[in-house]
Amino acid sequence: MRRLKNGGIHIGSLVLFIVGIVLIVGGFILYTGNCLSGCYEDFMRAEADYRECEKNAGQMQDGSDALTAYMRHFAVTGDGAYLDSYFAEADSGRREQAQENLHATEDETAIFIQAKKESDQLMDMEYHAARLVLAAQDTAQEDLPRRLQDYSLTEAEAGLASEQLFQQALLLMFGQEYQLLKDSIDNDLAAFSDAVLARESREVQETAERLERLIWMQRAGIGAVIVVILLFGALTYRQIAVALQRYVKAITDNMQMEEDGVYELRYLARTYNARDKSRTEEEQRLREKAEHDALTELVNRGTFEMLLKNKIESRGKDAGAFLLVDVDIFKEINDSYGHAVGDAVLKRVAEVLVDNFKDRDIIARFGGDEFAVWLTNLDREYGSFIEQRIGDINRQLLRTQDDLPPVTLSVGGAFSREGDSFEAVYKRADDMLYAVKKKGRRGCMVDMN
Numbered sequence: 362m363r364r365l366k367n368g369g370i371h372i373g374s375l376v377l378f379i380v381g382i383v384l385i386v387g388g389f390i391l392y393t394g395n396c397l398s399g400c401y402e403d404f405m406r407a408e409a410d411y412r413e414c415e416k417n418a419g420q421m422q423d424g425s426d427a428l429t430a431y432m433r434h435f436a437v438t439g440d441g442a443y444l445d446s447y448f449a450e451a452d453s454g455r456r457e458q459a460q461e462n463l464h465a466t467e468d469e470t471a472i473f474i475q476a477k478k479e480s481d482q483l484m485d486m487e488y489h490a491a492r493l494v495l496a497a498q499d500t501a502q503e504d505l506p507r508r509l510q511d512y513s514l515t516e517a518e519a520g521l522a523s524e525q526l527f528q529q530a531l532l533l534m535f536g537q538e539y540q541l542l543k544d545s546i547d548n549d550l551a552a553f554s555d556a557v558l559a560r561e562s563r564e565v566q567e568t569a570e571r572l573e574r575l576i577w578m579q580r581a582g583i584g585a586v587i588v589v590i591l592l593f594g595a596l597t598y599r600q601i602a603v604a605l606q607r608y609v610k611a612i613t614d615n616m617q618m619e620e621d622g623v624y625e626l627r628y629l630a631r632t633y634n635a636r637d638k639s640r641t642e643e644e645q646r647l648r649e650k651a652e653h654d655a656l657t658e659l660v661n662r663g664t665f666e667m668l669l670k671n672k673i674e675s676r677g678k679d680a681g682a683f684l685l686v687d688v689d690i691f692k693e694i695n696d697s698y699g700h701a702v703g704d705a706v707l708k709r710v711a712e713v714l715v716d717n718f719k720d721r722d723i724i725a726r727f728g729g730d731e732f733a734v735w736l737t738n739l740d741r742e743y744g745s746f747i748e749q750r751i752g753d754i755n756r757q758l759l760r761t762q763d764d765l766p767p768v769t770l771s772v773g774g775a776f777s778r779e780g781d782s783f784e785a786v787y788k789r790a791d792d793m794l795y796a797v798k799k800k801g802r803r804g805c806m807v808d809m810n
Contacts, residue, residue, distance in 0.1 A: 371624055378593065386586045393579040400572040403564070410464055414557040418550045420459035421473070424450065425480045425546055429534075432487040436530040439494055447487070448506055456480060469556045476549035483542055488512050490530040497526035601626070608633075654726040656704055657711035662733075665725035669735050670783045680777045682747060682807070684734040685790040686714070689769045689802040691730035698766060705765055710758065717754050741776050744807045751805035771797045774807035 431447035434440070460477055463470060492512050495505060496519070502510065518529065533539065594602075604622025608629070611618045617634050620627045652664045660668070673680055688710055695703040707730065714724050714732060723735040736747070751772045759767040773794025777786050793806040 382586065382589060382593075386582070389582045389586075390579065393575055393582070396575045397572065397579075400568050400575065403568045408561075410557075410561060413462070413464055414469070415554060417459040417463050418473070418554050421456050421476060421480070422547070422550050424453075424455040424459070425483065425543075428480075428484065428487060429543065432490055433534050436490050436494055436527075436534045439498060439527070444491060444506065447491070448508065451484065451508075465553075465557060466560065469553055469560070472549055472553040472556060476546050476553065479542055479546045479549065483539065483546070486533055486539055486542075490533045493518065493526045493530040493533070497523040497530070499523070657708055657726050659711050659715075659732075660723065660725045662725060662727045665723060665727075665733055665735070666783055668723055669786075672735070672737070673777050673781055673783060673786065680738075680781075682736040682739045682743070682774055682776050683786045683790050684736065684747070684751075684772050684774045684805075685787070685794045686710075686732035686734060687771045687794060687798070688730035688732075689771055691768070694766055694768065702765065705763070706768055709762065709765060710768065710770070713754055713757055717750060717757075739776075741809055744774075744776075744809050747774055747807050748805045755803060769803040770805075771802045772805040773797055774805065776808065776810075 427450045428447060431443045431450060435443035435447065456477060460473065463473055465473065488509060489512070491506075492509050492514060495509065496514060518526070521529065600623045604626045607621060608618050608626065612633075618629075620631060652660055654661045669683070688706070691703065691706070694706055707726070710732065711724070711726065714734065718724060718734060718736065721737045723737070725733045727733050736743075739747075751770065755769045758769060761767055771794060773790045773792065773796070775786050775789035775793060789808045789810075793808050797804045797806050
């Protein structure tokens with residue numbers, strides 16, 4: 362990294378060094394991340410395969426169990442609805458779909474196929490039982506279900522009585538041969554699940570070992586990068602970190618920056634220190650002028666409306682009270698005493714308003730002889746208090762001071778409501794102010810609604 366004559370490191374060299382480190386680290390992490398992603402996909406595939414095999418085994422088991430249950434109910438009750446449900450299940454192809462959707466090894470598939478064959482053998486026994494029950498019920502050949510029309514009984518069975526046919530069907534469905542075949546299916550499906558689980562466990566174990574190796578590789582790479590970065594940080598700490606800390610403290614304390622660090626930071630300090638202080642002062646003066654009334658130093662109407670809109674919209678119901686204040690017969694004071702005295706009266710009104718309300722309240726001059734006050738966090742219970750306070754202010758203004766003529770105020774007020782707007786509150790207060798003037802001025806009326 363290139364150093365300047367003053368001992369500072371050029372930040373361009375620093376950036377190139379960091380870019381090189383980032384490219385190396387990025388390539389390494391990209392490689393290991395891709396490998397880790399492959400391991401994750403292997404995990405997900407193994408889990409998906411196992412779930413699919415379990416689903417298919419369950420589907421085969423459920424289908425076989427459903428066929429057994431329907432046929433046993435039919436053999437016991439002779440109710441044709443169970444026979445209909447049996448053939449509906451047989452025609453659904455649930456067991457066949459389970460076999461078609463199978464994703465397993467050759468040995469696992471062989472076990473599954475053996476279970477399917479045994480299930481088909483059970484179906485043959487179930488057809489036999491169904492045919493016996495239908496014969497016991499004297500069902501005509503043409504009324505037999507399609508699958509049973511070609512299924513014939515032996516001559517011995519054909520000669521049995523109805524009750525004996527029922528007994529034969531029950532022995533067939535609940536006999537030892539049937540149950541052994543049923544148990545064999547259950548054992549085959551359990552063996553299939555165990556085989557799949559064992560295979561997936563081996564694959565997961567292999568993937569886990571590969572994943573562990575990749576994680577250690579990534580840790581080693583990141584550790585090497587950390588060492589390089591620490592060494593680099595030790596070299597550049599004095600030139601950048603310390604200088605920036607001093608610069609931040611200088612900015613926070615609003616002080617001049619001491620030139621220190623790399624070239625670019627020194628240049629930054631010189632630029633910052635060379636700012637035109639007069640421009641800052643001018644900006645402050647213009648801001649104050651834009652937000653405040655020049656005569657009374659109160660906030661002006663624009664600032665007041667902006668602050669009040671925010672309060673009303675953010676606080677909602679019972680946010681406060683708005684007062685619209687008008688100096689009575691101010692035009693006559695101007696005409697009789699001159700504009701200089703009129704300005705002095707306005708300044709005294711502003712001072713009295715400030716003295717009689719809290720710091721958290723907002724007082725503004727709207728222009729001319731009109732003022733406004735926002736009383737923060739004041740609910741309707743204080744309506745009479747507002748009227749009393751305006752009465753006190755009027756009595757104070759009636760006492761002459763500094764050879765100024767006595768004046769009085771007419772005030773209309775309104776409390777804000779939930780969902781209110783500045784315009785709505787202003788309208789209600791203005792209506793109250795009009796009512797006060799109509800009654801002869803010098804007073805206060807507050808809309809309590």
